[in-house]
Amino acid sequence: NWSMSNFCDQEITRIRNLVGPKAQVIGAVSGGVDSTVAAKLLKEAIGSRFHAVLVDNGVMRMNECQQVKQTLAEHLGISLTVVDASQRFLDGLKGTEDPEKKRKFIGNTFIDIFEEEALKIEKKAENTPNAGKVEWFLQGTLYPDVIESISFKGPSQTIKTHHNVGGLPQRMIDGQGLKLIEPLRELFKDEVRQLGRQLGVHEDLVMRHPFPGPGIAIRIIGEVTPDRVRIARQADHIFIGMIREAGLYNEISQAYAGLDTNKAVGVMGDQRQEGYIIILRAVRTTDFMTAEAYPFSMDFLMNVSRRIVNEVDGVALVTYNVTSKPPSTIELQ
Ligand code: XMP
Numbered sequence: 001n002w003s004m005s006n007f008c009d010q011e012i013t014r015i016r017n018l019v020g021p022k023a024q025v026i027g028a029v030s031g032g033v034d035s036t037v038a039a040k041l042l043k044e045a046i047g048s049r050f051h052a053v054l055v056d057n058g059v060m061r062m063n064e065c066q067q068v069k070q071t072l073a074e075h076l077g078i079s080l081t082v083v084d085a086s087q088r089f090l091d092g093l094k095g096t097e098d099p100e101k102k103r104k105f106i107g108n109t110f111i112d113i114f115e116e117e118a119l120k121i122e123k124k125a126e127n128t129p130n131a132g133k134v135e136w137f138l139q140g141t142l143y144p145d146v147i148e149s150i151s152f153k154g155p156s157q158t159i160k161t162h163h164n165v166g167g168l169p170q171r172m173i174d175g176q177g178l179k180l181i182e183p184l185r186e187l188f189k190d191e192v193r194q195l196g197r198q199l200g201v202h203e204d205l206v207m208r209h210p211f212p213g214p215g216i217a218i219r220i221i222g223e224v225t226p227d228r229v230r231i232a233r234q235a236d237h238i239f240i241g242m243i244r245e246a247g248l249y250n251e252i253s254q255a256y257a258g259l260d261t262n263k264a265v266g267v268m269g270d271q272r273q274e275g276y277i278i279i280l281r282a283v284r285t286t287d288f289m290t291a292e293a294y295p296f297s298m299d300f301l302m303n304v305s306r307r308i309v310n311e312v313d314g315v316a317l318v319t320y321n322v323t324s325k326p327p328s329t330i331e332l333q
Contacts, residue, residue, distance in 0.1 A: 004191070004194045004195055004198050005198055007195065008041075008195060008198050008199065011041055011183050012041060012044050012045045013045075015041060015042060015045040015046070015181065015183060016045045016046060018181070019045070019046055019049070019135075019136060019181075022049075022132040022133075023049070023132050023133060023134070023135040023136060024049045024050070024051065024121060024122070024125065024130065024132050024133065024134045024135065024136075025042055025046060025049060025050045025051065025134070025135070025136040025137070025138055025181065026051045026053060026114060026117060026118050026121060026134050026136070026137055026138070026178075027039050027042055027050060027051065027052050027053065027137070027138035027139075028053065028054075028055070028110070028114065028137070028138065028139055028140075029052045029053065029054050029068070029072070029078075029080055030054065030068070030140075030211065030213065031054065031064060031065075031067070031068030031071070031072075031205075031208075031211075032140070032208060032210055032211055033189075033192055033193060033196055033201070033205060033206055033207075033208055033210075034140030034141075034142055034184055034189075034192055034210070035139070035140035036072065036076070036140075036196070036201060036205055037140065037184065037192050037195055037196045037199060037201060038138055038139070038140035038182075038183055038184055039052050039072070039076070039078055039138070039140075040076055040078070040196075040199045040200075040201060041183050041199070042138055042181070042183075043076070043077070043078055044199070048130060049130055049132065050138075051081065051117075051121050051134075052072065052078050052079070052080045052081065053080070053081045053082075053083060053114065053117050054068060054069070054080055054081070054082045054083070055083050055085055055110055055113050055114070056082055056083065056084045056085060056086050057085060057086065057089040057106060057109075057110065057214075057215060057217075058085070058086030058087065058088075058089040058090045058226075058229065059089065059090075059106075059214065059215035059216040059217045059224065059229055060211075060215055060216070061211065061215075061216070061233060061236060061237070062233050062234070062236070062237040065082050065084075066082075068080065069082055071202070071205060075200075075201070075202045075205070076200075076201065081117070083113060083117060085109070085113055088109065088113075089106065089109060090224070090225075090226055090229075092105050092109060093105065093106075093217060093223075093224040094223070094225075095223060096223060096224070097222055097223050099160075099218060099333035100160075100161060102214060102217050102218060102224065102333070103160065103161045103214050103218065103333075104161060106213065106214045106215075106217060107161070107213070107214070110213070114137060114178075115178070118134040118137075118178065119134075121134050122134055134178070135177070135178065135179060136178065136179050136180070136181050137178040137179070137180055137181070138181045138182075138183075139180065139181075139182050140182075140183075140184050140192075141182045141184060141185050142184050142185070142187055142188065142189060142192060143184075143185065143186055143187055143188055144188065144189070144287055144288050144289055146185060147289075148160065148289070159329070160329070160331075160333075188286075188287055189210070189286075189287070189288060190286065193206050193207070207249075207250055209249075209252070209253065209254045209255060210254055210288070212331055216229050216232050216233060216236075218331050218332060218333040219232055219236075219256055219257075219258035219259065219331060219332050219333075220232055220258065220259045220261060220332075221258070221259070221260045221261060221262075221279075221332055221333065222260070222261030222262070223261065227314070228259055228261060228276070231259055231276060231278075231312055231313070231314050231315060232257060232258060232259040232278075234308075234311070234312045235257035235259070235278045235308045235312050235315065235318075236256050236257040238257070238304065238307050238308050238311060238312070239255065239256070239257045239280055239304055239308070240255060240256075242300070242303065242304050242307070243255055243282070246300060248294070248296075251284070251294070252282045252283070252284060252294050253283055253284050253285045253286075253288070253291065254281075254282070254283055254285070254288075254291075254330055255280075255281060255282035255283070255294070256280075256281055257278050257279070257280050257281075257308070258278070258279045258280075258281060258331075258332045259276050259277070259278055259279070260276065260277040260278075260279055261276060262276075262277060263275060263276060263277075263316065264276075264277050264316040264317040265316065266316035266317065273316065274316060275314050275315050275316025275317070276314055276315055276316065277315075277316065277317045277318075277319060278308055278312075278315050278317070278318045278319070279319050279320075279321050279332065280301070280304065280318065280319065280320045280321065281293075281320075281321045281330070281332070282294040282296065283325070283330055285325070285330075288330065289325075290324070290325055290326065291324065291325040291330055292324050292325075293320075293321065293322040293323065293324065296320070301320050304318065305318035
């Protein structure tokens with residue numbers, strides 16, 4: 001007799017037994033519903049031996065890191081360590097255009113940072129009642145992440161190397177011996193949302209659109225530079241804000257503004273002015289494996305375009321991506 005509240009209790013007990021009485025757990029938290037629900041389960045299971053860490057990879061959305069820290073503290077009593085590694089990521093992304101290379105670099109650097117943080121946590125806990133090895137790494141991996149990255153085995157058939165799946169866990173296991181906990185591995189998004197409600201996660205957070213681990217980097221077609229991140233971030237902020245104001249946020253499963261680094265020719269006064277192309281994306285889906293573009297009104301889209309072109313320096317043109325998944329994907333890369 002499977003129910004969400006049974007799942008919740010059983011999972012907390014399972015985690016508690018799995019981790020045992022001494023080991024510590026480090027968890028990757030991004031502020032999305034998956035990692036937040038996973039963190040809340042760990043917190044319930046082992047309390048202060050769980051350490052939530054958010055890595056600022058320089059390709060998060062506007063004001064995101066501080067907001068996530070505040071929300072987790074206020075609503076869930078989880079104290080989040082924010083590691084600012086933005087420079088390290090942006091430096092490492094220099095010159096990279098290939099999407100899979102971006103993903104791999106971000107994923108690997110992310111793991112390096114978690115290994116470094118795990119050592120810091122152990123050092124800090126020495127000679128305290130919490131002393132113990134950090135033996136486990138928590139990720140909020142969902143069932144669709146697992147099937148899209150892993151069951152299409154073989155590098156030529158991997159659709160995308162999801163940042164939180166394929167390859168990375170193995171690297172950690174080989175490296176420092178961190179073992180992986182993925183309590184959501186068998187759930188779909190709507191089930192994680194139900195579980196979140198069960199655990200008292202705030203409704204805004206429960207309904208938050210997903211955001212990929214490699215962030216804005218895979219929403220920029222071409223090389224990632226700080227200026228391009230700024231442009232994509234500002235455009236995204238305007239678009240999402242307008243979706244919220246129009247009362248459409250919860251009708252849409254995921255939305256963002258991406259950037260094509262090819263330049264279009266525009267005109268300002270009587271001057272030729274080149275600028276980047278912004279690609280808006282908004283989809284409806286239940287499982288994120290298939291998706292349809294959201295049918296905005298033309299008026300709405302024209303208003304978004306007007307605001308982005310007027311308010312974001314460096315944009316010449318705004319388009320709306322209407323392609324379904326498949327054959328397109330939700331992210332640009
Ligand atoms: P695609 O673009 O594959 O996206 O249609 C499907 C869903 O997965 C998210 N996504 C990711 N999430 N790490 C993540 O944590 C990743 O590397 C990654 N790539 C895509 C995407 O945002 C969408 O919700």
